[in-house]
Amino acid sequence: MSDWRSIPSENKHREFLEKFSAILIDFAFESVSRDNPVSRWRSASYLQEILNFDLLEEPKPQKDLLLLANKILKYSVKTGHPYFMNQLFSGLDPYGLAGQWLTDALNASVYTYEVAPVLTLMEKTLTRKLLSMFYKNDNGCEFGDGLFCPGGSFANGTAINLARFFFRCEKKDSLVKPTLFASEDAHYSVSKWANLCNVDVVLVKTDDLGRMSVDNLKICIRQEQKKGSSLFMVMATAGTTVLGAFDPLIEIAEICQDLKIWLHVDAAWGGGLIFSKKHCGLLRGIERADSILFNPHKLLAVPQQCSLFLTKHNNILTEAHSKGATYLFQKDKFYSADLDPGDKYLQCGRRADVLKFWFMWQAKGSLGFERHIDHLMSLSAFFKDEIEKKKHFELVTQPCFINVCFWFIPLHLRDKDSISNYEEELSKVAPKLKGRMTKRGSLMINYQPLREKPNFFRFVVQNSGTDMQDISYVLEELENLGESL
Amino acid sequence: MSDWRSIPSENKHREFLEKFSAILIDFAFESVSRDNPVSRWRSASYLQEILNFDLLEEPKPQKDLLLLANKILKYSVKTGHPYFMNQLFSGLDPYGLAGQWLTDALNASVYTYEVAPVLTLMEKTLTRKLLSMFYKNDNGCEFGDGLFCPGGSFANGTAINLARFFFRCEKKDSLVKPTLFASEDAHYSVSKWANLCNVDVVLVKTDDLGRMSVDNLKICIRQEQKKGSSLFMVMATAGTTVLGAFDPLIEIAEICQDLKIWLHVDAAWGGGLIFSKKHCGLLRGIERADSILFNPHKLLAVPQQCSLFLTKHNNILTEAHSKGATYLFQKDKFYSADLDPGDKYLQCGRRADVLKFWFMWQAKGSLGFERHIDHLMSLSAFFKDEIEKKKHFELVTQPCFINVCFWFIPLHLRDKDSISNYEEELSKVAPKLKGRMTKRGSLMINYQPLREKPNFFRFVVQNSGTDMQDISYVLEELENLGESL
Numbered sequence: 001m002s003d004w005r006s007i008p009s010e011n012k013h014r015e016f017l018e019k020f021s022a023i024l025i026d027f028a029f030e031s032v033s034r035d036n037p038v039s040r041w042r043s044a045s046y047l048q049e050i051l052n053f054d055l056l057e058e059p060k061p062q063k064d065l066l067l068l069a070n071k072i073l074k075y076s077v078k079t080g081h082p083y084f085m086n087q088l089f090s091g092l093d094p095y096g097l098a099g100q101w102l103t104d105a106l107n108a109s110v111y112t113y114e115v116a117p118v119l120t121l122m123e124k125t126l127t128r129k130l131l132s133m134f135y136k137n138d139n140g141c142e143f144g145d146g147l148f149c150p151g152g153s154f155a156n157g158t159a160i161n162l163a164r165f166f167f168r169c170e171k172k173d174s175l176v177k178p179t180l181f182a183s184e185d186a187h188y189s190v191s192k193w194a195n196l197c198n199v200d201v202v203l204v205k206t207d208d209l210g211r212m213s214v215d216n217l218k219i220c221i222r223q224e225q226k227k228g229s230s231l232f233m234v235m236a237t238a239g240t241t242v243l244g245a246f247d248p249l250i251e252i253a254e255i256c257q258d259l260k261i262w263l264h265v266d267a268a269w270g271g272g273l274i275f276s277k278k279h280c281g282l283l284r285g286i287e288r289a290d291s292i293l294f295n296p297h298k299l300l301a302v303p304q305q306c307s308l309f310l311t312k313h314n315n316i317l318t319e320a321h322s323k324g325a326t327y328l329f330q331k332d333k334f335y336s337a338d339l340d341p342g343d344k345y346l347q348c349g350r351r352a353d354v355l356k357f358w359f360m361w362q363a364k365g366s367l368g369f370e371r372h373i374d375h376l377m378s379l380s381a382f383f384k385d386e387i388e389k390k391k392h393f394e395l396v397t398q399p400c401f402i403n404v405c406f407w408f409i410p411l412h413l414r415d416k417d418s419i420s421n422y423e424e425e426l427s428k429v430a431p432k433l434k435g436r437m438t439k440r441g442s443l444m445i446n447y448q449p450l451r452e453k454p455n456f457f458r459f460v461v462q463n464s465g466t467d468m469q470d471i472s473y474v475l476e477e478l479e480n481l482g483e484s485l
Numbered sequence: 486m487s488d489w490r491s492i493p494s495e496n497k498h499r500e501f502l503e504k505f506s507a508i509l510i511d512f513a514f515e516s517v518s519r520d521n522p523v524s525r526w527r528s529a530s531y532l533q534e535i536l537n538f539d540l541l542e543e544p545k546p547q548k549d550l551l552l553l554a555n556k557i558l559k560y561s562v563k564t565g566h567p568y569f570m571n572q573l574f575s576g577l578d579p580y581g582l583a584g585q586w587l588t589d590a591l592n593a594s595v596y597t598y599e600v601a602p603v604l605t606l607m608e609k610t611l612t613r614k615l616l617s618m619f620y621k622n623d624n625g626c627e628f629g630d631g632l633f634c635p636g637g638s639f640a641n642g643t644a645i646n647l648a649r650f651f652f653r654c655e656k657k658d659s660l661v662k663p664t665l666f667a668s669e670d671a672h673y674s675v676s677k678w679a680n681l682c683n684v685d686v687v688l689v690k691t692d693d694l695g696r697m698s699v700d701n702l703k704i705c706i707r708q709e710q711k712k713g714s715s716l717f718m719v720m721a722t723a724g725t726t727v728l729g730a731f732d733p734l735i736e737i738a739e740i741c742q743d744l745k746i747w748l749h750v751d752a753a754w755g756g757g758l759i760f761s762k763k764h765c766g767l768l769r770g771i772e773r774a775d776s777i778l779f780n781p782h783k784l785l786a787v788p789q790q791c792s793l794f795l796t797k798h799n800n801i802l803t804e805a806h807s808k809g810a811t812y813l814f815q816k817d818k819f820y821s822a823d824l825d826p827g828d829k830y831l832q833c834g835r836r837a838d839v840l841k842f843w844f845m846w847q848a849k850g851s852l853g854f855e856r857h858i859d860h861l862m863s864l865s866a867f868f869k870d871e872i873e874k875k876k877h878f879e880l881v882t883q884p885c886f887i888n889v890c891f892w893f894i895p896l897h898l899r900d901k902d903s904i905s906n907y908e909e910e911l912s913k914v915a916p917k918l919k920g921r922m923t924k925r926g927s928l929m930i931n932y933q934p935l936r937e938k939p940n941f942f943r944f945v946v947q948n949s950g951t952d953m954q955d956i957s958y959v960l961e962e963l964e965n966l967g968e969s970l
Contacts, residue, residue: 004853004860006576006786007565007950008513013579017513020583021506024590028493028502031590044598044606044824051603053610055843059850065580068847069587072840076591076603080492086600089834091491092592094498095550098505102554104585105509105516106561107577107788113529114923115571118536118561121529125538150635153833161681188810189833195805196646196831198683242812297834301491303592305836320680325673327727327933332912332940334920339529346681348638348674349574349782351790355557358540362553365544368489375489427817435819438599448812455817465492 002059016062023069031078032092032465037441038081040074047075077444082466083474086444088241088269091301091463095363099356100303109349110148111328111342113335119352120341123148126358127308130294133274135287135312145317147309147345148353152268155293155309156235157193158346162291162311163233163262164199165320170260175199175230181220182235183212183247184451187266190235200229209397210245212236217255233262238283239270239299242450242458243396244403246270249285257288265289268307270401272299275369279377282401296357299376299402300369301462306353317344372464379461380404383471392479396456404459405450408433408478410485427454429485436481443477487544501547508554516563517577517950522926523566525559532560562929567951568959571929573726573754576786576948580848584841585788594834595633596813596827598820604837605826608633611843612793615779618759620772620797630802632794632830633838637753640778640794641720642678643831647776647796648718648747649684650805655745660684660715666705667720668697668732669936672751675720685714694882695730697721702740718747723768724755724784727935727943728881729888731755734770742773750774753792755886757784760854764862767886781842784861784887785854786947791838802829857949861887864946868956877964881941889944890935893918893963895970912939914970921966928962 003012030036042050051071060068078084080092110116110123127146137143149155164178178199182190185206194201202224205216217234224231234256236247249265256263265286271294273279274286286292291311296302311317322343329343342348364372380402387393387406391414396405408429416422430447437443447457459474488497515521527535536556545553563569565577595601595608612631622628634640649663663684667675670691679686687709690701702719709716719741721732734750741748750771756779758764759771771777776796781787796802807828814828827833849857865887872878872891876899881890893914901907915932922928932942944959 002849002853002856003580004849004856005949006578006581006857007517007567007948008577008579008582010514014510014514017510017579017583021510021586024586025499025502025506027590029495029499032492042602044602047602047606051606053607053843055611055614055846055851057851059853060847065844065848068844069583072587072603073590076593077600079592079600082492087594089594092493093491094493094502095488096491097493097589098502098554100589101506101509101586102557104582104589104788105512105558107564108561109572109574109789115562115564115929117527117529117532118557121532121536122538126540129540150639150836151832151834153831154635154639157681157831187833188808191808192806192831196642197681303589304594305834321677323673323676326935327931327943330916330933332916334916334923346638346642346677347636348672349636349790351635358538359550359553361540362545363550364487364489366540366542368487368544371487371489372491431815431817431819438819444600446812448815450811458812463492464490
């Protein structure tokens with residue numbers, strides 16, 4: 001008989017859930033072990049055959065479900081493994097994982113106090129804390145506002161919407177050809193969401209280190225002013241995706257202030273530095289931003305997804321977004337409607353992404369996050385030093401943050417950079433090595449081209465379980481993989 | 486010493502995770518027990534005092550973290566409880582919960598095959614299956630496309646963006662005053678996201694049952710045509726939020742076809758009916774939609790969040806959204822780039838919402854979902870019959886779906902509907918009862934006004950653990966709560 005009811009029943013499900021969670025706990029330790037591969041690469045057709053994803057009429061028994069779970073775990077990439085360095089997230093934080101599991105058990109949607117009393121208060125406290133950290137506002141008064149977003153792209157889109165709303169309110173004017181500025185190294189979500197919001201984007205040139213050129217920004221502004229565009233925002237980045245560059249926030253803030261336009265700082269990647277006394281200087285000027293995007297799921301290794309949009313404007317989220325839906329935000333509730341956060345959101349139903357972050361923070365303290373970051377920065381500095389020492393490797397740019405971009409130079413290309421097809425040949429190296437490492441399961445590290453620069457690797461690390469020996473391993477493994485090229 | 490590393494360590498964390506998951510498994514059964522309250526209402530100040538949400542410098546020890554978790558569970562609303570009928574989601578499906586826990590252990594982001602091989606294939610299979618069900622396309626060929634979205638609001642916004650893109654491509658024209666039509670009972674996200682996308686919304690009147698009036702739609706269209714607006718889409722609803730009404734899809738589809746404009750059907754709530762041979766007739770005409778929103782986390786009781794955007798157009802997601810970011814979607818990968826779904830999304834990093842749904846489907850089979858829905862529809866029909874029988878209650882409209890909207894008529898208002906302040910007095914009843922039931926923890930059911938109709942209750946059920954006795958309990962409890970009014 002089909003187990004169709006959407007509620008757990010003691011006699012049918014307890015043993016199943018116990019076995020299931022035991023499998024997951026074993027996985028948590030095995031998947032991060034250096035004795036096990038970071039991935040077990042298989043072709044799509046192989047996976048389709050052994051997993052059989054088809055959705056059928058008939059139910060499967062519990063023993064088959066446990067087998068399926070085991071296969072899913074086996075053939076998925078181990079993003080918590082110390083050798084997973086492929087994305088701007090990694091690690092498998094034990095308290096973050098516990099926080100996720102707790103979130104799932106609650107199965108809540110965070111829009112009203114009545115259905116999510118604990119979670120709405122938790123969101124409020126955590127948002128206020130981050131506002132006080134980023135905006136250096138410690139006097140305890142209500143300052144600014146924030147949203148939890150399903151990822152950084154969404155938060156960047158929200159910023160565009162608010163900047164436009166702000167412009168309309170300030171200038172009491174509709175916008176002709178509304179135009180925003182972002183650097184050519186800004187995240188691609190800026191262009192995607194500008195399309196959605198129906199505004200134009202002007203891409204400002206970057207300097208050698210990948211930072212927005214203030215001179216070029218000024219030129220772009222003048223050009224757009226001549227065209228009669230409505231300039232309404234600058235999107236700066238604190239920690240670009242590939243090079244890890246920090247745009248010069250103070251100079252950009254001056255320009256925005258002069259023009260009375262919105263400054264948004266995409267600190268999705270770099271924002272975590274706010275926890276480190278030693279390294280938070282990279283964020284200097286961020287306190288002047290009208291809005292900030294910060295993804296704890298990146299640098300802080302909070303589980304996927306945890307993304308915050310913060311703004312210094314007290315009421316703008318409510319003013320720009322609220323619709324007062326009467327089925328959720330009744331005016332005659334038996335408690336204060338101020339406790340309901342939902343109406344200022346662009347989402348309606350919303351997963352409680354706050355809980356895992358809050359729980360990790362309780363477990364580690366701010367000091368734990370600081371130590372985590374300082375460790376990652378040391379690893380990255382060590383990696384960079386090693387790259388500079390070794391003749392198989394060449395830095396793409398001098399790093400200032402976690403990202404270390406480098407070429408692996410195989411033997412047949414060493415000291416051959418004067419040959420005509422050097423760059424073409426060099427660009428073939430990274431994809432080949434990437435294929436080899438993934439199939440071997442020994443390492444996952446990302447590569448990409450950037451403008452005129454041929455394919456290069458990007459070292460990043462967010463997993464503070466990684467140590468100096470792992471860094472040496474990564475370098476050795478790259479040499480091994482590239483030996484026969 | 487702070488436990489700061491973002492990786493589980495066997496000797497520090499195994500016992501903690503085992504204790505933690507044991508607490509959660511106990512919670513799964515206790516939280517849905519009729520012997521326990523659906524909520525333990527406390528004021529915000531009380532919760533702040535006993536939970537102390539503050540985020541401190543110093544870490545907390547594991548025993549304190551377990552106590553915190555217990556308090557969070559205790560004071561959160563039990564959305565899996567059979568008496569939680571407050572939202573368009575409920576239940577705590579054991580296989581859905583297992584699927585969530587598995588998703589968390591993987592901590593994946595679904596954009597490329599290389600980092601999420603199993604999950605990308607799973608998404609593809611499940612999306613194809615739903616496309617074949619909604620579009621009645623069973624010949625196995627590739628038809629249409631789909632996205633997993635962080636909620637229905639986002640999916641409605643995506644529809645607006647695609648409809649506008651389609652219009653521009655078809656008419657080779659920019660839009661002057663782009664205008665969409667939705668009924669006055671359409672979800673409020675339509676207006677929120679129309680603002681974001683910078684398009685106008687015209688709200689079409691509904692009939693007595695809450696369905697979009699086709700006559701009024703025609704009138705609105707003529708008016709907008711006279712104004713010179715660019716008409717580009719109709720947003721129909723299959724299962725409105727409050728009344729549970731189904732817009733007349735076939736007639737609306739005819740109009741859209743004549744005008745060559747996009748038809749989006751928001752079936753966030755009603756879409757699950759596709760699994761029921763007995764009840765899928767309510768969705769008749771949905772196969773003519775250009776796009777469909779369907780939230781398995783509503784009617785099917787999949788855990789929060791699981792929301793699908795489906796479109797019959799094969800390539801439009803890629804054409805409208807792709808930016809070809811070279812750090813993720815390299816053209817020279819060692820495997821076929823067709824396997825990477827990420828570039829067609831408006832999100833970049835993205836939680837694997839597919840897994841819990843897929844896992845539930847394996848556990849229940851399509852037949853299990855069908856039985857689940859047929860049971861809910863029976864409960865709802867029974868509830869409606871009881872309401873009609875009892876003199877304390879009055880139906881707001883005749884229901885056709887799960888939603889049963891009704892007034893509780895207290896003794897002092899019975900047969901008094903001719904008195905001048907009757908509606909004013911009646912509108913005070915639901916908020917009072919809602920306060921009482923929440924504080925007592927005996928029931929959670931939502932109320933709202935709608936246009937000229939004073940506050941009324943909306944019965945909904947998605948938890949197939951609920952049975953006929955529970956329905957009787959709900960009615961009795963409402964009578965008890967309202968006795969002394």
